[in-house]
Amino acid sequence: MSTLNFTRLVLVCDGCKKRHGDPHGHNSAHEARVAAYIDGWRFPSTIKSNGQPGSASCDVCPDCLPTWEPQHYLARPGRAARLSVDSAPRPEEGQ
Numbered sequence: 155m156s157t158l159n160f161t162r163l164v165l166v167c168d169g170c171k172k173r174h175g176d177p178h179g180h181n182s183a184h185e186a187r188v189a190a191y192i193d194g195w196r197f198p199s200t201i202k203s204n205g206q207p208g209s210a211s212c213d214v215c216p217d218c219l220p221t222w223e224p225q226h227y228l229a230r231p232g233r234a235a236r237l238s239v240d241s242a243p244r245p246e247e248g249q
């Protein structure tokens with residue numbers, strides 16, 4: 155059997171787990187972040203153990219932004235998950 159896989163991206167807030175991009179997702183991480191930025195999301199850097207900004211970033215929705223505390227790299231939640239079509243977001247599920 156020959157198969158084709160395709161990937162769609164949905165951003166998940168590192169604070170409240172709200173999703174951006176439902177129900178269809180985005181083509182790329184860049185596209186997802188541009189779209190989320192327009193909606194008020196920001197992508198603050200993580201911090202290193204010495205308190206300096208790290209090279210990784212978090213995804214933070216507008217609701218979490220006012221109270222967002224910089225996170226250490228290892229404290230971040232899992233960065234990616236693979237969903238089946240059945241577990242993919244549905245329009246009627248809201249966020």
Ligand SMILES: [Zn+2]
Nearest residue numbers: 167170215218
């Ligand atoms: Zn949030």
